Amino acid sequence: MASNKASTFNFSESTPSTIRSTPQRFKTLRSIPKSWLIAAAIFYCASVITVGLLAGLLPRRTQQITVLATVIPSNTTGSVPITTTTGIITTTTGTITTTQDPSLCVEDECNLRLLSDVIVHSYQIQYMYNDSKQTVVRGQVTIEFTLKQPIKQLIYHSKEMVELEEPALFEDEVYRFISMRTYVRNDYISLRLTSNSLFARNRYRLVQNFAVKLTDSNVGFYQTIYKDGENTMEKLLSTQFEPIDARRAFPCFDEPHLKAPFTITIIHPENTVALANFPSIEESLENGLRRTKFAETYPMSTYLAAWAILPDTYGSRNDNEDEPWMTVWARREVTERNHTALALEIASKSVPFYASYFNTSEPITPKIDLLAVPEFTFGAMENWGLVTFREDRLIYDEKIVSTEQKRELGETIAHELAHFWFGNYVTCQWWTDLWLNEAMATWLSYKPFADNYPSWNMEVLVFSNNIIPSMWDDARPSSHPIVVPNVTDPGEISSLFDSITYSKGASILRMLELTAGTQKFQHSLQEYLQLNALSVGDPRFFYNNLFTNMNGEAFVMNWLEEKNFPVTNVTLSIENGDTTVTFTQSRFIISNALDASQLDGNYRWKIMIKCVLGGDYPNSDTTNIGGDTIEFLFETEQSTQVITGKSYSWIKCNRDFISYHLTQYSFPSNTYQRFANVLETNPTFFSNADKINFLQDTFLLAYKGLIDYTEPLRLMRSLVKTNTQQHIHWKTFEWHWSTLVSLVNYLPDTLPKFQNFAIQQILSNGETIDSILTLNPTDDDNTKLLKSLKFALLCRMNHAGALQKASELFKSIPIEYFNNSNAVINVNADFLTTVYEYHMSVNDNEADWNMMYNYYRIAISPQEQTRALSAISATKDTTRLNRLLEEGLSNPLVSIKRQDYFRMIKFMAAYTVGRTVAWTFYKANYRRLVEVFNLEHYEFGQSILSFAESFEKQSHFDEMNQLFSDYPNAGSAVSARKQAIDQVKMNLEWIRSRNENLRNALDANVNFAISILSSIVGLTFSFLTIFIIVVKRQCRTITNLLTGNTSFIVGIYLIFNLVSSIYGLDERWALHQYACQFRAYGFVVSCTLLLYSHAIHAISRLFAVVFYKQKYLFTYRVHQLLIIINWLLGILLPVGIFFIDDGGYIYEQESRLCTCTTKRVLSALYGIVTAFVIPFHITLVIYGKIFCLCRQSTKRVQSEQTATIRKSPHRNMHMPNMYREIALVRKMSILLCIILGGGVPYLVLVLWHMMNIGLPHSSLYLLIVNSISICTALMMMTLFHFSEQVKKSAYDYIKKLCIG
Ligand SMILES: [Zn+2]
Secondary structure (H helix, E strand, O other): OEEEEEEOHHHHHHOOOHHHHOOHHHHHHHHHOOOOOOOHHHHHHHHHHHHHHHHHHHHHHHHHHHHHHOOOOHHOOOOOOOOOOOOOOOOOOOOOOOOOOOOOOOHHHHHOOOOOOEEEEEEEEEEOOOOOOOEEEEEEEEEEEEOOOOOOEEEOOOOOOOOOOOOOOEEEOOOOOOOEEEHHHEEEEEEEEOOOEEEOOEEEEEEEEEEHHHEEEOOEEEEEEOOOOOOOOEEEEEOOOOOOOOOHHHOOOOOOOOEEEEEEEEEEEEEEEEEEEEEEEEEEEEEEEEEEEEEOOOOOOOHHEEEEEEEOOOEEEOOOOOOOOEEEEEEEHHHOOOHHHHHHHHHHHHHHHHHHHOOOOOOOOEEEEEEEEEEOOOOOEEOOOEEEEEEHHHHOOOOOOEEEEEEEEHHHHHHHHHHHEEOOEEEEEEHHHHHHHHHHHHHHOOOHHHOOOHHOHHHHHHHHHHHHHHHHHHHHOOOOOOOOOOOOOOOHHHHOHHHHHHHHHHHHHHHHHHHHHHHHHHHHHHHHHOOOOOOOHHHOHHHHHHHOOOHHHHHHHHHOOOOOOEEEEEEEEEEEEEEEEOOOOEHHHHOOOOOOOOOOOOOOOOOEEEEEEOOOOOEEEOOOOOOOOOEEEEOOEEEEEOOOOOOOOOOEEOHHHHHOOOEEEOOOOOOOOHHHHHHHHHOOOOOOOHHHHHHHHHHHHHHHHOOOHHHHHHHHHHHHHHHOHHHHHHHHHHHHHHHHHHOOOOOOOOHHHHHHHHHHHHOOOOOHHHHHHHHOOOHHHHHHHHHHHHHHHHOOOOOOOHHHHHHHHHHHHOOHHHHHOOOOOOOOOOHHHHEEEEEEHHHHOHHHHHHHHHHHOOOOOOOHHHHHHHHHHHHOOHHHHHHHHHHHHHOOOOOHHHHOOOOOOOOHHOOHHHHHHHHHHHHHHHHHHHHHHHHOOOOHOOOOOHHHHOOOOHHHHHHHHHHHHHOOHHHHHHHHHHHHHHHHHHHHHHHHHHHHHHHHOOOHHHHHHHHHHHHHHHHHHHHHHHHHHHHHHHOOOOOHHHHHHHHHHHHHHHHHHHHHHHHOOOHHHOHHHHHHHHHHHHHHHHHHHHHHHHHHHHHHHHHHHHHEEEEEEHOHHHHHHHHHHHHHHHHHHHHHHHHOOOOOOOOOOOOOOOOOOOOOHHHHHHHHHHHHHHHHHHHHHHHHHHHHHHOOOOOHHHHHHHHHHHHHOOOOOOOOOOOHHEEEEHHHHHHHHHHHHHHHHHHHHHHHHOOOOOOHHHHHHHHHHHHHHHHHHHHHHHHHHOOOHHHHHHHHHHHHHHHO
């Protein structure tokens, strides 16, 4: 019924007489049904808002869906069988003398640990290596031991022997008849007395002959074939036993706590040199064979035994020609060129340093050999008296080795020598405490340099090598505690040698030292060593000795026994001039995609909180800095500290980055901007470590989504603004940028902005590529490292100029140089890696590539070999990449060395093409890889991570899982596989939930284009309207007053929006507190004014309808009064928010939007109610009332209206009639809907904050700014179109202007 009636309304019928003479031109306009236009406008607004809201809100929902969808097939996660370690090649043959099934264990053989009732007194080992061509070495071992308890089975280790004879066993020199069997699965030899009685408590001697095959998989007793000089192939034998490969070389009780002295004898060809842990004491020549017997060693663990047989051409250099104590062994070529001098110098200085640091020189062996092995999987191995090294950790050519490589070399040498005290001299009971050896050696390795090489600045390496990378690894459920209880499985033992053990361990030791005090720390170590000299130690003694004011063991074990680390939320609030700081702690897991449900949510870390406060809230951040401090042991979930009488504006915790945790801050306003202010205005206040801490915390928190990416970028910008020249700051940034670039490389929408950001930072403060590439002789190590990093990062960020420069520099190198000539090059060593790699990746041609491949094989310097390897792996040519992979696997002698194979795969995987080729090859040849490297190979185990780092698709995830289920036996890759699965889940989640945030943070400016455009459109219409109303003086009708009023308000808002949009390009403006508050105030004022204008208009119309006889209602005074009330309400009501909760217009989360949000519920509610809810409802209710009244008494109103008009003194004042009122109600409702439509994102955001769901999507913030301006612009256009009078006036005016 109602709709039928409405359709008969004729708009022209109801319009005042002045409009009836509308010219023809407007007829066409009028002929378009207005409802269509209105509907179109509303539809447009609704679409903008809906799309925006969908963009903002939907991802949160899909997040849960994705998590559910990425459930891993159960057979690939934790339930992979991890017990077998025998691999595919188990060649144990031997003289097995029992008939029992060797694949089944009997009684004690089923235990993974040996019985503890044995004391080993000594080992005597003899090897017979009589011909350089032989690949099998025969040996004999004599073990003396005592049984503390009678036992049935005597069990000890051996693995993959090609021959194993039954031993001769003497009990107190009386021969005992025994039977032997092996249990391959646990690497056991098991003896029983044939009498079937028990082995008595007694002293025994066991003599056993065996033969081992020299492998080329770099473990056990293995051979290296290498090239020395022109075309001379040489062979070198050496050992690598840690952790459990001594059993591959000789039968033994292969557990670290069973320490015994070793006497080693080697029979070897005359033209070879034999080395072992201790010096030789007897040498004799027989039948062209040399017999070298070595002095008995200190009691030591089996994994520390070592020997080597070198060709007599192998180079050596020692500290003292007459009585050499320390000797460096390396290929003849490098020794002749004096490239081992630095290593010798560092080692000679480090040993006395440690002797004095630990206050004992007892662990120093009678001689120390440092041996560079051309094929070596790890960095080095601390064998007591015979330390073995990967070549690039010992050989140093100052013309070629970069500063970074030099530091790596120094660190490795010092690390191994520190083990003489920690690990060799005092050994841990079991691998559970491996961390103390490795972490201690890592942490102590930086110390000798402070005295001897202060300019190397080694102490900061603890950040870039240890703290930063290990926090990344440790923040996942697949991490492990530093102390892993009950680890027995060989694969698990191997996988303990990871960044958690070394690096998190070193970070914890640093925390202990800096908390307990350097002196106390050193003393405790000295006492620990003294107490456990030449034996095994219980670290709890050391922990308990550290602190006097708290339980050391409880504190240390709290950090060791739980994986992951905490994030503390530090909230600052100001009340009545007092500062309240609230601390809460929770476990930090890096990604929401990782299943943390199995973790103990109630675990509380014992965190040493150390904070400093500063600023004067809310006005200044740079006063009172370094004011009060807060220090306490935080071991509960929450703690509150109050500082009375001071209003600080910020607090910085984890001072000097001592503690191993993250801190997330929340201040009343401008949280991270306040830090930026201090960093920029007072650059020296925060220490270098604090600045690293800022970047580390914000990047990790932003990765997870706890804060916006704007924050780490803001802090990095601040550091750049102060022109930081600290390499370690850039390194921290570069480290995080690199973790992102491996993903962003595959995200074309983010990549260019991502690259630009880094390039802008590097090339700021007048830095140019030329200035980066210019190294002065006076430059210190820090400068060299910094320039090297900047150049490499520029190339990585695809900076055209840098890439071109890399290529130019490459071409400037004479070709003879790559033939090992002494040609001089004018490229500094610090840029060489980048020059080779990027020339090859960008200007790849076959000739250069072949030259580089050849250079990899012949280069004398090991560092150059690595560079050449990274260069040839960077090619985009799939044939060449496949060639490298295939040749390296099948023929290492002429191609890629075994030690470099997985490094090469890592290099390849960093490039798009290389990753595809390498991954395809890896999957297809997995079985071959297992055969060649065997499953316990550490780098092979880790290699899957090279791919997982950048896998960005579900299909990758599926392929990887398929590989794991095809080859369920993971070997040493048990934890690497778990990490890889986590890594890909993290990648998918990051792309889904964080990529957009990073992109917006990189350039939110672009999003303001819409604001600028809509502001200009809206402004045009509002100015035109106001101009016409003013010129034509037709503001006497209440409709025109409303139109003018609205136009004016909208104009003000749009001007403000335009200014902020333009200045939004300069972040500093938008970030400024007052500008921000002003903008927020402006926003609320505009909304309030608009809606109250309509409300007041509605009230006056209602009066007109109800009290139409009351003439005074239509006087100017009443109009003016209404206008004043309207403006007073609009301007004064939003002021109220200033008085709520520390000036409710606070800036939060998104720098460019400063509205009265957010967690402050009061101001948020106030804002909504004053700006939207009240006026909107008043207006709607009143118009509804008018509408009813009109419809109830159409005729009455009509007739009386006519009478009123006739009597009215104001001729232009038209009384409302029903049609007009209804049309007006309709128009007003539309306008109100448009306004409200623009405000919807605002309402959603406020509600979001109130419900504390978490951080709203950043697009929601942008939507608010944009939708408000779009909607107001649309409203202006609609309003202009509605008002017939205005249109008529405009027409007349323009006509007058044109015609004259
Ligand atoms: Zn070590």
